[in-house]
Amino acid sequence: MEKSDEIKVGDFVIVQRQEYTKLHKVKQHGNMVLGKYTVEMDNIIGHKYFDTFQMKNHPKNRKLFILEQKNEVTTASTGVNIEKSGVDNRNITLDGEIQTLKKEDIDKLTDAELNSNVIVEQLINNSKTFNMKTGYSQEKYIKKKEKKYFEYIQVLKPTIRLLANMFYRQDPTKILNIRIDDLSQILSYANIHSEGCHLLYDSGSSGLMMATITNSLGKNTGGTVIHMHPGNECQKTVFAALQFPQEQKDRCINVNLYSVLRYFYQNKEHAESTNLDEPNLEECLEPPQKKLKTSESDTVTTIGQSQCKRPQWQLDNEQAAKLLEKKCDSLIITAKEHPVGLAKELLEFLKGGRQFVVFSLFREPLQDLYVYLKSRLDIVAIRLCSNFLRHHQVLPERTHPAIMMTNGGYILTGVKLNS
Incomplete structure (x- = not known):
């Protein structure tokens, strides 16, 4: 692996989470905010650019996520099986009760493990109108929910x-x-x-x-x-x-x-x-004439030397x-x-x-x-x-x-x- 391909402390990287991108400077024990998630970025140091990482729950802090390198990415768009679809959406009414899964239940799923496949599948199973939607609407719904709970990021080299x-x-x-x-x-x-x-x-x-x-x-x-x-x-x-x-x-x-x-x-x-206005070369080469004492411990350089600094x-x-x-x-x-x-x-x-x-x-x-x-x-x-x-x-x-x-x-x- 070439040195230029390795992520080091002090490097700038672009973190991509689906279509969202953000510039980040790599630091030791540095964190990064991605939407509502705070991610610890230590684990990308030493890896190559364009590697993919999965956000995992921190064992001691449920509000913090750590990164784990992955070679394969599973998305809800391909992992969720759609049983049946409706003809049109005219009979669907939005009354606020079509989703039986509450916010507290979703937070529990997120705290246990940030997994978009599991969360999207639970949202579909607890939706009263999902099977009534057309195939296009179902695909759009899955992409929207997957974007919200997507757990994979890719580290890119800035261009x-x-x-x-x-x-x-x-x-x-x-x-x-x-x-x-x-x-x-x-x-x-x-x-x-x-x-x-x-x-x-x-x-x-x-x-x-x-x-x-x-x-x-x-x-x-x-x-x-x-x-x-x-x-x-x-x-x-x-x-x-x-x-x-x-x-x-x-x-x-x-x-x-x-x-x-x-x-x-x-x-x-x-x-x-x-x-x-420019200092004379002979004056710059002369030895120090006198020192101006500002305190007992600090002294400043001679007048001739200070004139040479531009x-x-x-x-x-x-x-x-x-x-x-x-x-x-x-x-x-x-x-x-x-x-x-x-x-x-x-x-x-x-x-x-x-x-x-x-x-x-x-x-x-x-x-x-x-x-x-x-x-x-x-x-x-x-x-x-x-x-x-x-x-x-x-x-x-x-x-x-x-x-x-x-x-x-x-x-x-x-x-x-x-x-």
Whole structure:
């Protein structure tokens, strides 16, 4: 078994229970809440990704469940035998007494053993109307009850697709309503390739866009991504979950938009003024002159040594400014803000003959941007579109589009010409 396939402490995993998925960081003696169940996750350490585990009652705590690895899964859909079915459901009345099994009885079954087959079978046997329902209604009833008491989970390795679908199902606003098809179109329109320098402005996708571009660049390549964000710290939930190697993380430069632009233009106009703020190399190599004593036990470093220390954001700004000076191979903007000002500023750092993509949740801001870009002579092939992806249920005599769903956003694309 390879080390990358083994689940270790500190790894991020995606726990799947039927259609429900949740992101979890593995810890020693760590628990995870799955619906109304609290599961102890210690037993997954040392196992492989994509293994299946069964939730077993804890011997000392009935509210806690432990995990046991299983090679086979038995479901109520295949384990329950249906004796007979009705013709239609017109004569069924819901009076609140069709189920003779009370909540206390179900709790006793759950406390004894969480087994969806046993619980669903008891619910069917104690239902007065189950045999009167049609075959479709019976199948739907079994799936509904099995989903509630399902005792198997699968531990998956995080991928872009799984994380994008998980966040989109939980709360689409956390990733700016970017669907998985929107994500693929953004990468395609921007022409993301492994040896290019790509510029990204992202203000609220939980690190999804940054992680997707970094993943597309691949390991041990020459590609870099400059990730600009509006705040002091960027959002990196998805980026951290993918556990990129350090070499790949170093090629993703996170900088504050206003800070890096201020540094870039000041450095361009007054190159010598920034050198005055940087420590002298000879001063850094000098021995300590004196120590400032703050207390009897604590001392601070010398003035010369403290001047040599530079915060990470300054180093990132310097690295990003050097890349911006050479200009970038693509530009992607996924923002909550109005995109006209952002596009006007960031298009200056895009090489000629390169593509740019702007994604917004609303159409009106992109329409304003469309009008502005039309007035420029160096921008061509401007296109504003929105693709409506709809999932369909495909079953015999029951194929229909999904009823509950949300619309994605709008994408504006274009090409900048050589000036």
